[in-house]
Amino acid sequence: MNEIDYKNLVPYGDTTGDGAVQFSFTFPVEPSPKAQEAAAQMVREWGFSDVKVAHMSSVGVGFAYFVIFGRAQRGVNFDKVEVPELTGQRLNYKEIDKRILEEIGRPIRVVGANTGFDAHTVGLDAILNMKGFDGDVGLERYRGFYTVNMGSQVLPAELIERALKEKADAILISKIVTQKDIHIADMKDVILHLRKRGLEKRFILVVGGPRVTHKLALELGYDAGFSIGSYPSDVAYFLLEKMLERIGKKK
Ligand code: B12
CATH class of the missing domain: 3.30.30.60 (D-lysine 5,6-aminomutase beta subunit KamE, N-terminal domain)
Structure with a gap:
């Protein structure tokens, strides 16, 4: 070679x-x-x-x-290529679940939705639904997560209202359609709605989709972006680490 x-x-x-x-x-x-x-x-x-x-x-x-x-x-x-990367370990759901319950002491509360006119629910379901994706179980299966899946075509205001009502720790949004960069406009829209209400720091903000990168997510004010082939356990591990950071157990 x-x-x-x-x-x-x-x-x-x-x-x-x-x-x-x-x-x-x-x-x-x-x-x-x-x-x-x-x-x-x-x-x-x-x-x-x-x-x-x-x-x-x-x-x-x-x-x-x-x-x-x-x-x-x-x-x-x-x-010379530099890019922010999600450097989470690959732990299985049982290990993550155990750590959440031991180290956080309660389930992490998440509300997920696909915002805007986007009706593609499969990606978000792959992360949230019980059966998960490619043999990796979804967050609903964990005892360490309380999960609300609002489905598709949810308005940012509705999503935020629900997240507040559910006392969510994290908001998870999915953006699949990218025609005329609508995924970027919709991602910005959620941040704008949060800002208007002074809530931009209130939730852990996660976005996912095939054309979403971690770099793009960070640039737009999200905590993480998950792209093609992401597994529920990647997201679960990220949320565990972020929660530990929030409660001062990790720098
Ligand atoms: C199934 C499908 C549909 C179904 C959706 C059914 C449903 N309930 O979801 C239906 C038939 C309704 C549909 C409609 C349309 N679709 Co469509 N659809 C697809 C298709 C074939 C598969 C998408 C999919 O399910 N992928 C499987 C999942 C598991 O992968 P994923 O979404 O990437 O998710 C993974 C990651 O991205 C990430 N992820 C995703 N979301 C999230 C969220 C979080 C929080 C996290 C952490 C991670 C994460 O994790 C997931 C697992 O690894 C794609 C083509 C393709 N092969 O991708 C086109 C595609 C997405 N559709 C497309 C289009 C254009 C449309 C329509 C506009 C067509 C039309 N003219 O009407 C409409 C739009 C309707 C609307 N209002 O949104 C285009 C989008 C093009 C673009 N650049 O935006 C695609 C790419 C097809 C194409 N090549 O043209 N579609």
């Missing part, structure tokens, strides 16, 4: 350092030889070499869909 160059890290396809990338996109024109050449030209102009159109088909009248392969010329200096 070739040496990996971390100072100029490029994608891997068949061999280390080959820079192989697959693109898929749609042009608002009918499929045609001209559309095919235009798509390839565009990818070459982006700086990719060895460009091959692997697939072109119609996706409705007036739209052509492409799959294209190319090779990246420029990489990234991996050694």
Whole structure:
């Protein structure tokens, strides 16, 4: 195997350092030889070499869909990349449950919802529901959590009201749809509503979704952001640590 160059890290396809990338996109024109050449030209102009159109088909009248392969010329200096990371340990639910009950002394109270017009509930359910996700049980299964799942299309004001009524320690929101950055607008909206009521420090604020990163969540005023493939036990462990911080048992 070739040496990996971390100072100029490029994608891997068949061999280390080959820079192989697959693109898929749609042009608002009918499929045609001209559309095919235009798509390839565009990818070459982006700086990719060895460009091959692997697939072109119609996706409705007036739209052509492409799959294209190319090779990246420029990489990234991996050694210089800095990003905030959630560094939680991977503990199983029984260990976390035991620690919550021993160290916090009562269940952690959480209220979850998907806000805005977003109706995707599967992600939030994966974290909260009894059966959880991929063999990792959800927070409802823990004795160390009291869980309210408000479902989808919840208004920020309703969510905050419910969180206050339930004496929640944490608010968990899910943002799945990202068209026109609506996930960001909705995330900001919750923070704005909290600020208006002087409650921005009242709850532990957690957000999740496929296009949510921990970095984005921190920038917008949340305590944590959980992305693709997050497990309920990751969230449970984070909430345990954050609660310990809040009650002064951990720095
Ligand atoms: C199922 C589905 C639906 C179902 C939702 C049913 C339901 N009850 O949830 C239905 C059919 C209703 C639907 C509707 C629509 N959908 Co849809 N849908 C999907 C689909 C296929 C799967 C989503 C899913 O369930 N993933 C599985 C879960 C487990 O993964 P997850 O959500 O990422 O969650 C994980 C993490 O992100 C994280 N997480 C998520 N939330 C939270 C919350 C917290 C607190 C934490 C800690 C972690 C966390 O943890 C989870 C577990 O690891 C996706 C495509 C895809 N393959 O992702 C499209 C997709 C999300 N839908 C899409 C679209 C466009 C729509 C519609 C707008 C379509 C339309 N034109 O009507 C509508 C929107 C309706 C609305 N008002 O929101 C787009 C969104 C595109 C974008 N850029 O925003 C997608 C990506 C499809 C696509 N490629 O176009 N959809």
